Amino acid sequence: MPTDLTNVKYVAIAIAIAVVLLAVANWAYYKYYFVPTQVGNDSLFNRQFLSFMPGLKRQDLEEYQLDEELWSCSVCDFQNLHLKPVCLLCGTRRDTRFIEIHGVSTPAKPATVVRSSSSNYLQVTSTRASSLHATASRIYSMAFENVVLPEDLNAQQRSARMRKQWVRLHDVHGVVRWTRRFLDAAQVPDAHVIQMNTPPLPSTPPPSSSGNLSPVVESPRTTHQSSIDCASPNDLLQKLHQAPTEDCHVIMWQPLDTTPANVTVLGSVVPPATASSLLEISKLPFYMKYAWFLHQVHDLVVPYDELHIKVKVMRDAIVQEAVENLLSYPPRALCAIVRYEFTGESAQDAGAVQREWCFLCYISGIITLGRYMLVSEGLLVEANGLFVVLNREDNSYFINPNSSHAWRHPNHMDHLKAFHAVGRFLGRSLLDGQVIPMHLSPVLLKAILGVPLTLDDVEGLDRTVHKGLLYLLDHDNAQDLALTFSVSETHGHNTVVEVELVENGHLRAVTDANKAEYVRLMVRYLVFGRVEAQLSALLQGVYDVVPPELLMPFDHKEFELILCGLAEVDVADWKANTVTSSNLDNSSPLQWFWEVVEAMSPVDRSRLLQFATGSSRVPVQGFKGLTSYDGEICRFTLKGVPYEGGAYPATHACYNRIDLPLYPTKDMMKEALTMLLLSDPTGFTIE
Known part of the structure; x- marks a missing residue:
């Protein structure tokens, strides 16, 4: 009997050793000799990938990270998650120290022209003060490492720094008011807000919106809301009804001191209790505000079983069909779930077709008419005439003042209707959580939010023009410049028209006595007057979809982050939030894939991301925020x-998935991915 037990014991040990050796051999085979003849019955392969996902929504992700440690950017004060090495808003590294030199500043005096450039936030009254500042800057640069001085800030950092110039605060009486935290151009401190108001009666002249300045010669501009009353979702796809409704608004340039801070862009008054609540929300870190925002927009979405819309569009007519569809939706349908399908292409819209529709509407519908085009390196073509790049330093887009002549549509649609559709497109992007590569001018972002605008904001449009206005204020003998109270505009291709800033402005010379008034009127013209009709239509379109109260807690850079997401593809974040099939676990092909991706240029990474997800941008939450059409988390899968x-x-962009062949060598995988990137990233022929 003992002998039998001993034999059984040896047999068991031998079996255990054999099992271990078999496991080791199996691991080595899949790691180094990994070319299989067939795919196993892995349950992951045979399921819809959406059902494999965690079942979370975007707003749930934010709640998971509310308790994470944050660090504050020294340049823009944005609070970033502790794992992020650079600021999401301005790109400043975490270890950077921003220094503002206040020792040479001089308070403004009535008899002295005082200039403080928005690039350095200093008040300088003489050449000697400028020299002192330059000397101090050099000393700081030599004394400290990783120091950023005001004059070192790039356009992105300057814009982010300006986000805290204006904040809403309670005054001593508990009333919410706008408060200016710093002022650069002290000579012209005037601040205005852009608001939509009910138009005055025909017999009543429009109120002056220029304060104590001479009135600008102009007529009240109106924009009309167009929609169709549809009996069913299919009716939404009928031809756009061209007749405007009676619902119209007049856009106004309102002096800040006469405009309460609890009035929205649409001119509606927010109740004091609600205004106070929104004020408290605005003080929270961005991630908390964003969690609140996601919950609010989630409640706006019409349940799918109550109303949903199916849209078929042709790629070669993406522009006109997108514009016409957006304008044809009645109010309730603007917040309904929309499924998109490109004619002649088979694709299940679990989000990718919607994401690409947003991308193509941006690239094609906002840039070129009748055809779509993919734009690399963030450069956009201005062929359709709605937007132009005014600031070449940051390549941000502003409304084209010449859009009435430059815009073309097959059905001769008015350019204001196109801007109305653009506004609705922006609103739908916010509602759907679809980030778009739409780098708008800070001035336009502030106008959408209703943030006060001043001379300082002209720098965001055109830094050269801004410097010219400051030069005019800083120097005597303005009459030597031969300026008048008028500006020249180009209408069409060759027609130059003189626009008067005041009545008979072309006859009124700019002198030292009236140059401050001239600058005030130029600020109004540059940021508002020349685009007021287009801006009115765009604002109305945005707020057709999203209530203005939901955007009040955000500054313009936070709003841009929500709208545009992240341009940079963080490979470490991508890798950390990727689901892999079992035959890729701890395998060489998986390691090679990430090595190839890490070696790619930023442009190629973005193209690969567009192939995999339908979008070239990363959500605000990073790769863990990738979703399907209904807002549920749908992780990237290999x-x-x-x-x-x-x-x-x-x-399979509908499921944020790449089917990766198990290549024998890294070079073969790299070559295959390179060839993939050379092909057209749009279009769906599978799933």
């Missing part, structure tokens, strides 16, 4: 598939 000669990776 699925290993058998390698066959000449096989390329297959993308």
Whole structure:
């Protein structure tokens, strides 16, 4: 009997050793000899990938990170998650120290022209003071490492720094008011807000919006809301009704001191209790505000079983169809779930077609008419005439003042209707959580939010013009410049028209006595007057979809972050939030894939991301925030598939998935991914 027990014991040990050796051999085979003849019955392969996901929504992710440690950027004061090495808003590194030199500043005096450039936030009254500032800057640069001085800030950092110039605060009486935290151009401190108001009666002249300045010669501009009353979602796709409704608004340039801070862009008054609550929300870190915002927009969405819209569009007519569809939706349908399908292409819209529609509407519908085009390196073509790049330093887009002549539509649609559709497009992007590569001018972002605008904001449009206005204020003998109270505009291609800032402005010379008034009127003209009709239509479109109260807690850079997401593809974040099939776990192909991605240029990474998800931008929350059409989290997935000669990776953007052949070598994988990036990232022929 003892002998039998001993034999059983040895047999058990031998079996255990064999099992261990078999496991080791199996691991080594899949790591180093990984070319399979067929795919196993992994349950991950045979499921819809959406059902494999955690079942979370965007707003749930924010709640998970509310308790995470934050660090504050020294340049823009944005509070970033502790794992982020650079500021999401301005790109400043975490270890950077921003220094403002206040020792040489001089308070403004009535008899002295005082200038403080928005690039350095200093008040300088003489050449000697400027020299002192330059000397002090050099000393700081030599004394400290990783120091950023005011004059070192780039356009992105300057814009982010300006986000805290204006904040809403309670005054001594508990009333919410706008408060200016710093002032750069002290000579012209006037501040105005842009608001929509009910138009005055025909017999009543429009109120002056220029305060104590001479009135600008202009007529009240109106924009009309167009919609169709539809009996069913299919009716929404009928031809756009061209007749405007009686609902119209007049856009106004309102002096800040006559405009309460609890009045929205649409001119509606927010109740004091609500205004106070929104004020407290505005003081929270961005991630808390964003969590609140996601919950609010989630409640706006019409349940799918109550109303949803199916849209078929042709790629070669993406512009006109997108504009016409957006304008045709009645109010309730603006917040309904929309499923998109490109004619002649098979694709299940779990979000990718919607994301690409947003991308193509931006690239094609906002840039070129009748055809879509993919733009690399963030450069956009201005062929359709709605937007132009005024600031070449940051390549941000502003409304084209010449849009009435430059815009073309097959059905001769008015350019204001196009801007109304653009506004609705922006609103739908916010509602759907679809980030778009739409780098708008800070002035336009502030106008959408209703933030006060001043001479300082002209720098965001055109830094050269801004410097010219400051030069005029800083120097005597203004009459030597031969300026008048008028500006020249180009209408069409060759027609130059003189626009008067005041009545008979072309006859009124700019002198030292009236140059401050001239600058005030130029500020109004540059940021508002020349685009007021287009701006009115765009604002109305945005707030057709999203209530203005939901955006009140955000500054313009936070708003841009929500709208545009992240341009930079963080490979570490991508890798950390990727689901892989079992045959890729701890395998060489998986390691090679990430090595190839890390070695790619930023442009190629963005193209690969667009192949995989339908969008070239990363959500605000990073890769863990990738979603399907209904806002549910849908993580990026890598699925290993058998390698066959000449096989390329297959993308399933509807599910944020890449089917990755198990290539024998890293070079073969790199070559395949390179060839993939050379092809057209749009279009759906699978799933």
